[in-house]
Amino acid sequence: MESWHRGRSLGDRLLLLAVMLLAIAWIAPIVWVVGLSFKPNEVLMRSTGGIIFPPFTLKNYTDILAASSVFGWMANSAIVAVGQTVLTLVIASLAGYGFARTDFPGRRVLFVLLLAALAVPEQAVIVPLHTMFAQAGLHNTYIALIAPRLAFPFGVLLMTQYFRAIPAEIEEAALLDRASRLKVFWRIVLPLSIPAQATLGIYTFLHAWNDYFWPLVSATKPEMYTLTVGLASMQTNFAQTEGIGFLMAQAVFAGLPVLILYLFFQRHIVSAVAGGGAR
Amino acid sequence: MSIRRKLPALPSLTVAMLAMLLAGPAMAQQKTEITFARFFGACEGDYGTSQDVAHARGECGVMTTLVNLFNATNKDNIVVKPQIIEWGPYYQQLNARIAAHDIPMIAVMHTSQLGDYTRYVEPLDDLLKEAGIDATDFTANARAGVTVGGKIYAMPWDTHSWLWHFNVGLFKKAGLVDAQGQPLIPRSVDEMIAQGQQMKAKTGKPYIIIATSGAGDFANGARGYYSWLYDQNGSIFPNGYEKADFKTPESLAAFSAYEKLAKADLLTKGLDGGGAIGAFLNGNGAVYLTGTWRIDDFLAASAKPGSPLSEGYTARVFPNLFKTQSVWTDNHSWVLPKGGTNAETHKAALIFLKFLWDHNFDWARGGGHLPARQSVMAEYAKLPLRQYVVDIPTFGRALPHEVHRQFGFQNMIGEEIANVINTGKTADQAADAAQDRSVALLRGR
Numbered sequence: 001m002e003s004w005h006r007g008r009s010l011g012d013r014l015l016l017l018a019v020m021l022l023a024i025a026w027i028a029p030i031v032w033v034v035g036l037s038f039k040p041n042e043v044l045m046r047s048t049g050g051i052i053f054p055p056f057t058l059k060n061y062t063d064i065l066a067a068s069s070v071f072g073w074m075a076n077s078a079i080v081a082v083g084q085t086v087l088t089l090v091i092a093s094l095a096g097y098g099f100a101r102t103d104f105p106g107r108r109v110l111f112v113l114l115l116a117a118l119a120v121p122e123q124a125v126i127v128p129l130h131t132m133f134a135q136a137g138l139h140n141t142y143i144a145l146i147a148p149r150l151a152f153p154f155g156v157l158l159m160t161q162y163f164r165a166i167p168a169e170i171e172e173a174a175l176l177d178r179a180s181r182l183k184v185f186w187r188i189v190l191p192l193s194i195p196a197q198a199t200l201g202i203y204t205f206l207h208a209w210n211d212y213f214w215p216l217v218s219a220t221k222p223e224m225y226t227l228t229v230g231l232a233s234m235q236t237n238f239a240q241t242e243g244i245g246f247l248m249a250q251a252v253f254a255g256l257p258v259l260i261l262y263l264f265f266q267r268h269i270v271s272a273v274a275g276g277g278a279r
Numbered sequence: 280m281s282i283r284r285k286l287p288a289l290p291s292l293t294v295a296m297l298a299m300l301l302a303g304p305a306m307a308q309q310k311t312e313i314t315f316a317r318f319f320g321a322c323e324g325d326y327g328t329s330q331d332v333a334h335a336r337g338e339c340g341v342m343t344t345l346v347n348l349f350n351a352t353n354k355d356n357i358v359v360k361p362q363i364i365e366w367g368p369y370y371q372q373l374n375a376r377i378a379a380h381d382i383p384m385i386a387v388m389h390t391s392q393l394g395d396y397t398r399y400v401e402p403l404d405d406l407l408k409e410a411g412i413d414a415t416d417f418t419a420n421a422r423a424g425v426t427v428g429g430k431i432y433a434m435p436w437d438t439h440s441w442l443w444h445f446n447v448g449l450f451k452k453a454g455l456v457d458a459q460g461q462p463l464i465p466r467s468v469d470e471m472i473a474q475g476q477q478m479k480a481k482t483g484k485p486y487i488i489i490a491t492s493g494a495g496d497f498a499n500g501a502r503g504y505y506s507w508l509y510d511q512n513g514s515i516f517p518n519g520y521e522k523a524d525f526k527t528p529e530s531l532a533a534f535s536a537y538e539k540l541a542k543a544d545l546l547t548k549g550l551d552g553g554g555a556i557g558a559f560l561n562g563n564g565a566v567y568l569t570g571t572w573r574i575d576d577f578l579a580a581s582a583k584p585g586s587p588l589s590e591g592y593t594a595r596v597f598p599n600l601f602k603t604q605s606v607w608t609d610n611h612s613w614v615l616p617k618g619g620t621n622a623e624t625h626k627a628a629l630i631f632l633k634f635l636w637d638h639n640f641d642w643a644r645g646g647g648h649l650p651a652r653q654s655v656m657a658e659y660a661k662l663p664l665r666q667y668v669v670d671i672p673t674f675g676r677a678l679p680h681e682v683h684r685q686f687g688f689q690n691m692i693g694e695e696i697a698n699v700i701n702t703g704k705t706a707d708q709a710a711d712a713a714q715d716r717s718v719a720l721l722r723g724r
Contacts, residue, residue, distance in 0.1 A: 236320035
């Protein structure tokens, strides 16, 4: 402890204090949510304070687990999130590399269109998108849950910028050795872009896991619900007043797999988010 | 390395899951399956296998046990498959399903929405007869709710309405009770303000608790507005349904009642639904504005010794402050969306509707709403406090079916009333804003 104090300036200590305060401010609502999830609903109807005092209950969680479909919903979410993440990485990497390193007719126009697509809100395209999948008879399938999210302009932009930052000389040496573009991409560029891939992968996975609106209108059969839609369907009409503990348990339950994933891949995720993607 | 080894298992897992999904319907082939789209939540933890309808509580409990009972006892080999959707986005999903031709066979619908859906649901006049459901047993309110242009488009399930829920202990403390110890009900806006001021002076508590800040809370202000508008026999469509008029004397009087309460600081400000119900249960307000569906919750709370409601709780119809008693109402109902059933499932759907109709009292008892059947109303009136609300179906009103986007109107009016309560907007300003905003709502017809 003494050595810690000796080794750091006042500025460092103040910074550390500020970070600690921010961390507490950030974690407090999460602790509150977890605390509420263990309280009986009828108690929470009167007050949502005093989470550290009894009575406590596991009923909110047992009610979730009692839903026969809950693990099916979780599996659906996992399939959709993993599918979206893998395919987004493949598409965004290839497209990004194309924009960054190859010259083809209409490249600039296409890139401008890509940037313009960033400004189009999801709500603006939801009706044609839904109609398109309805006409193809694809609703209530994994294809419908995954495919619309693969058009992800931000991902392409991120990968383009990242590839542009990699010195071209590295690739030129390989090209002189008669390696094909695809080989250069696969053997040289892709391994160098792992930090950006990790950033994009985490972002895509979390977005897919938490997605609600599209699965709501596309997956209408309970066996095709994702976890977000399935858990929401369990809410009573007056959940915000009479089922607060249950709502909080749903939030914890839905977040748990992501939290477990984070615990396993903590080192990679922190390094990816902290700097890898921006390099 | 280990991930690469595991990856090949994924396709086989997916194939296995798909095979299971495909095999499921084949195994149930001998049964006629009815898809049943509804909100009201899921409660498998409490009622997953229960068929004890008589003891089920809450909307979810009653619906779940009814389906369980039907699936276990029907002699026609029918199995009802609930498709439960969250209440908030229910209609968006239903619209999407209709557009995608993924249509449920039976769906719940508020009758306030029915005018928007007549093109998409089957007229039921003949089908109800075929099912053995006696439409002459509908209450007047239920009949009006499900009838559009002279045709019945839904089987009514209930009437729900807007009440004043009283903390009788606070009314006693404020000296606002009659000889029987029952709260005095105001008969005019001035009387209401005077009572509120007396309550505040004697108890220090707000007279009225109302939730106005959550996204789902805007309906609260609107339901009171409609009730006071209807008490004056007013309408926001006095000259046809192409143009709304929020500046009629009746409409301004309804907005003004809220403004007077807010200016006298007699109602709660900025509370959401959870905060409002907590305030009432903790004795932090004398009257709570909410629906018929809360009576049993508050009765249960008042039965607990030491509870702030233990000195007495009661409920009354939203008070008439003007000419003739009326009140806002809406109904849950069951529709058969067009294209949902085929020749095989049509009969099964009607059998299930008849089963529901036969259990309408169970829904009213446990779900907290008024029955849609006249023939069970006497039995309903015997339930605690129901004698005070049992007449609602005779005088309750709703917007005409010709008014489309009724939830849009409800939210918009509620937002303006929330502005009056929380931000000091005047009744005139609120009416002006509602007038402007109604143009956009009607333009989308």
